Structures are given as C-alpha cells and as structure tokens.
Amino acid sequence: MTTFHSSPLQRHAGRFSRLISTVALIPLAIGTCGLALGLVLSGLALVGYPPLAIMSRWVDGSIGGIYPLTNSLADACPLLLTGLAAGIAFRGGVLNIGAQGQFLLGALVAVGLSTRWLIFHSAPPVIILAILAGTFAGGLWALLASILERYRSVPIVLSTILLNFVALYVVRAILQGPLQAGGTPAPQSPQIAPAYWLPELIPFTSFHLGIPIAFVLAVLFYALNQRTTFGFESLVVGLNPGAARLAGIGVSRKQFLLMFMSGCCAGFGGALQVLGVTHFMTGSFGNYGYAGIAVALLGRLNPLGIAGAALFFGMLDTGALRVEESSLALPHAVVNVVKAVVILLMLLLSAYLLGRKLRTRQVDPPPANDQGSDKP
C-alpha cells in the first residue's frame, strides 16, 4: 500500500492490481466504520432515533439494488472529478481551492453550448464540443489564479477562493440574462434537448456515459503519478521546490500546467454533471467543488484513494435521501449533522491510521552510521 508520502514511485507494475483494491478500499472501509460510529454517537446525542434502523436504511438506500447503486455512482462522479482536481494540484504544491468555481463555469459553458449556441442535427459533435469547451473553461478559470500569482503575487489560496464567488455570480448573471429559460424570473437555464444528453448505459437509471470515463480517468491519473517523469516532477515540485529547481525542473511552469489540468478536471466534472444528470442549470448548483477537497484529502491525494473516497461520499449522500424519506422521518438537518460527523470521523480515523503506519515505518539507521563512513 502506498501513499504519496511514502515514496510511491518505486512500487511496480506487478503490484498494480493489488494496489487498486487496497488503496481504493481504504476510504470505503474507514467510511463504513465512520458511519457506524457516527450514527451511534449522533444517535446518543439526538435521543429518540434508533441508530441501527437508521444505519440499515442508510446502507440500503445507497447500495441496496440497482437504482440506489447507480444513483450513488452518479453522485460520486462529480465528486471524483473535483477530488481529482484538488488532488493533482495539491500534490504539486498548488493549493487550488477553486474547484467550485471551475466546476460551475464548466457546467455553464456546457449548458450554454448545448441549449443555445450550438445546435446541430447530430448529437455527438454537440456533446463532445460542449464537454471539451466546459473542460477548457474550467482550466482557463483556474489559470486566472496562476496568472494573478505570477504577475501580482496574489496567493493562489486566496484568489481561487475569491474567484469561486466571482464564478457563482457570473453564472447567476448569465442564467438570468442570455441563458434564462422562458417563463421564470429565477436564474435557470432552459433544459437541454434529450438528444444531447449523455447516453444512459443502463436504461432508466442515472448511470450515464460520464461515470465510467471519470473512473478510467482516475486510473489514468494514478498511472501518470506513479509511472511517468511528469508525475515524478510534480511530486518533487510539491514536496520541495528548492530541490526541484536545483534539479533543473521549471517549477513555475510546472505549477501553471498543474493548475490548468486541475481546472480542466473540475470543468469536465461540471460539464458531465449538466449533460449527464441535471440537464439544466440553476443558480445554486451543488457544492461539489468544496466537497472535492475533502474527498481529495481523505483519498490522500492518490487518484485511486480519491475514487474510493468519492464513492463513499456519493453513497453517503444517496443513502441520506432514503433516510429522510423513510418512516423514521429524520429531519434534513439531522441527516446533515450525521453526514458531517461521519466525515469528521473518517478524517480522524484515517489520520490516526496513517500516523500509526508512519511510526512503524521509522527505521533506525544501522549503528555504524555516525562514525563508520571513513574507514580507511
């Protein structure tokens, strides 16, 4: 098992398949423990609700059957992409907190192209162009922060957070302006014509084409990180820019590129979300960008770990709907409290496990170390 801290670059192809299973399963396993614990704890706090019954409904609502399962996957898809966006940037030492804004712009461009600005008779070119344009929109929005840092020394953390709000209001303005659906004063786009929707791979479910693509992308990112000089360079840049500079790596160029890739990822997520799931856009379009940061941290910035974490978050969200609708009638706010407790517990548990792993890895150098280097 590897994490980005314990020098993953030397692990080899022979262990590849085993890695997928372990790395991706960790967040899931931790998450399940977290869910159980979280329910017990919050159950104690909110006397009157039976934790076990809630838990069984929660699990049933997230993976019990084809519809809950595909819904979980559909919800995991945008989280996976924003998680990858945060993960790839953080690994290279670029603190891109702006996945939310990049996600929104990706969605806006995709919905704009597929409803108003790009109408062909055949669907595939529209879908492909809309997705590509959304992806690049996210990337360019992210680059704005890089440019501000390069020429005006604005820290990326600040500019990306602030640009999230700019993106939000740009989206609202456009949804109430050129992209507004007829017959409503609300910021809302018209619906995308069904021909331009991402095809459903399993009929009558929400399992759209984008979901497998996103997971394949996670595996590709994993290979990029672990097997290529590009992945090695970005790791070095993230861990020690000084050493990277001495080794001849162009640090700022690298970080520009990582920022662009990160933004593209988030934009891609936004485009898939409108074309595959919602089919129209409103002024409030989810908090996938912010949740992606938690996903990336829980997955330890490892793309496969991020996939596992996104899956768990998707399951958590989807299962929560069932709990709210069920006869137990848990209020929405209480469900949110439980979700938050679970996420906190997951982070705590994974930090604890990682800490233990690091402690067991502490090896003492051979005793001859201090004096033995100069034997004649």
Next chain:
Amino acid sequence: MLQLTNISKHFGPVAALDNVTLSLRQGAIHGILGENGAGKSTLMNILFGLARPDTGKIEFDGRRVRIASPVIAQRLGIGMVHQHFKLVESLTVLENISLAAVRGLWSPGRRELIGRIRIWTDRLHWNPDLEKPVADLSVGQRQRVEIVKALCTGGKLLILDEPTAVLAPQEVAELIPALRAVAAAGMAVLFISHKLAEVQKLCDRITILRKGRVVYTGSIRELDAGQIAEKMIGARLKIPHLADHQEPPGEAPRWDRGELSPPRLELRNVSVRSSHQGAWLLFNVNLSVRSGEIHGIAGVDGNGQDCLVRCILGQIEPVDGNVIFGDSSDSHRKTPGINPRSPLGCIPEDRQREALVLPLSVQANLMLKRYHTSPFSWMGLCRFGRWRQRSAELIRQFDIRCPDAQTPVGMLSGGNQQKVVVARELGEKPRIILAVNPTRGLDVGASAFVMKQLLAARRDGAAILLVHSDLDELLAISDRVSVLYNGQLQETSWPDASREQIGKMMLGVA
C-alpha cells in the same frame, strides 16, 4: 552577576558548545568573538531560553537558574536584541514596547511605561517620538527601539546579537556610546560579534570561542588585532582523515602557473546590488576555475557568498559583468540551474531545503538529476529497473548507509543525507563542481568523506569552486584561495601566503 559553568550542547554528533565557562560582572561590556559556527548563537540561545544546555549550570545573581523559555529569561531581567528586529512595523514605538512589557494578563499603565522608557532614553541621550510608527524609523533608530524595549522589560543583562551587521558606519559610531551609557547605568552587556574593530572599541573583556570551546577569556587590551584573529581562526589543525588520503605532493596535479588550461568557469567583473538598499552585495568580482583545480573561496558568512553562488547558478542576474562557462559546447550563457544537462554539479549549502526531498526515497533522490534522461526514462515513462540499478551502484560507490534504496531520505543521518547529495552531484562526473559549505553540520568522518570525494573529482579533471567558511578544511584541499570580504573578492598567494594573513583578510584587518 552571571556565571556559566561547564556548559555543553550537542546537536547530533556535533558539539556546538563544549565545556564553556563564562562570568560577567555588573556594568561590564563583555564581547564574545568567534567565527561562524563557533557556538556564539547557541550560547545566546541558551541564555535567552531558546535552547537548553545538555550539561552545565547557569547562575544569575548568585542563584542557580533554569532558563526554560524566553519568558523566564525576561522575568530574570535578561533582554535580547536580535539581529533581525522583532518589531511590528505598523505599530508605534510605544505600542511595540508595551507589547513586550505585558506579563500574563497584566500590563503596565501608559504613564508608568512612558516613565520607564524616558529613564532609558534620557540615559541614551535620545529623544524619540513615541507615537511614531516603527515603519517610519531608520534601521539605526529601530535598533534603539529594540534596545530600549529590552532594557524596559529586562533591566539587568542586555544581549546583543551581531548588532552592527545591519548598521551603516555612522550608526555604529552612535551605538557605541549608547551601549557605554547602558553599562554605566549598572547593566551588564553581552556583545556578540565577529567584527574585530568594534569589539576593540567597545568591550572591556572578551571571550573568544572556536569550535564550541573557549580559547581565550580576559582583558582585550592584552591582545592585538593579529593575536585575536589568530585565536579566532585557530592554529592550523591537522585533519587526519584527509592527510591520509592526499596524494604525495609530487603526483598531485597542482595547478601549474606555467601551462594554463583555459578556465572552465569564469566570472568577469560581476557586480550585484541589493534592490532595496542599493548596497553592493558583490562588487567587481573576477574569478576563474580551471580543470583539475580546487579554487577555494574563504570568508566569514554573509560577505556575499550566497550571492556569488546564486549568480553562478543563474538564480540572480548580475547588474554588471558575465558568468562564463568555458567549454566550447556551452559557451553561450545558459542557466545551468534550468538546463539539467548542464555540466555543473552543485552541493548546496542547505541540503534539506535545496538538495533533497526528504519524504522521498534514497533512490528517487539519487535520480533527481537524471530521471528524465536516457536510459532512465522512455517516452516520458520512468524505467524503474534502471533507476534501481543505477542507485544501487551509487549507494555502493559512495557508501551510503541505508536499510534499502526505498527508505525515505529523511530517515537517514545527516552524514548519509549529504552522501546522497554528493553521490547525485558528483556521480555523473560533472566538469564543473560548485560546493558550498559541503561539510556543514557533519561529524569528522563524514566531513572527511565529502572532502575526499572532492579531491577524487579534482583528480578526474573537474573544475571545482569551493565556498567554505571552515578555513582549515578549505586550506587543506584548495589549490588556490581567494577571500571574499564585504562583497569584494581578493585572490591570495596561497600556498605562499600564511594562514594568518588569510585570516586577517577574512576579518578585513589586513
């Protein structure tokens, strides 16, 4: 009033302070002299509660004390003026001083505080505007604020760490009577410096530290400048490990003035100016390094070494002059730091910040310079088999002690970490080598290893520029020696020049 007995402090295998004994009387100005790394800062940190001694005792006002933190030091009456000021620029002078005067939840009233400040400023014959923001003050005035701050909060012992390093000459001239006034008021002053002239003007007694040991304590009038310099730099030490491995003089490819090979690395009239102050960091530096020689740059730290190194690495552009890499193939000015295929191997000063990626494995660190070249990569993919092979070779060749090549470098000892750097930078036989304090923080054995590797590289014909603040090691392996003082480089006639002459040049007294 202050008595230190047998204070020792070790950092890993290195003794920063070794059985230091020091006593200080009220009203005295005591100078502490020593080269960089002699242990001056460690001693101060111990007095101000920033570090704790391994052994030994501290007595203050006749009582044995344990100074566990700066707060305790201040409570005892010890005030310190750091080299880099600890002032809040946007606050006024009064606010800065009152910040320091806070004790827990209690702080002195405004009128009381102003009274206390005025007592000291009157003694210093200084009439500052207490309502002026610190940002509007000159460097010398800021230092006075620091001194008054330390006096108001401490009041018995004032420690000054290299106080003149940041001052212009006329400001130094004002500082000296001010400190005398402080001493006359019954304070003890501890003045830490490596600038001889000022210490001679100011101090009654001095303690000279060298390599963590006290080599002299007593009145300053008994020694002249030459003797002090000699004590600071020390008599020539034999470096046994090195002597064993040096070739007999006849065979050594000594740089021969008769047949000059063209220089591999050359600096012509290089000048660098610090942007904000406009002071010259390097002034008209000329330097050449030829194949098969080690050109040593001696000097006390902070005389422009950092700037010189960064110029050569291409990290800063000189205002004037050129850095020329002599080989025909790279005669055009190309920044070696950016061009990874450059012929330059560099052992930077701070290995953990500039050379190594601590969480990554020994293997990854060894490959950091070559990972993208053939045969270590193919179409952007890493060929880990080749990495393993090559790093195993380097580990064997440079005798890096590690459990295996996958161990994170951060878990190795300092000496082995440096070996990783040396293996990476010298292992590919670069034609030009830049080494900056390559033995800093290493024990004797590891130091000797690094120097042996530099000698081996010289034998293979590399041109080596060695910037080193340890004069003994520098002289032991250098063919030519230049001294950097105040941004100006002056070549010595080493080995004809004596080590004492070089020592004086380093201190600017020759």
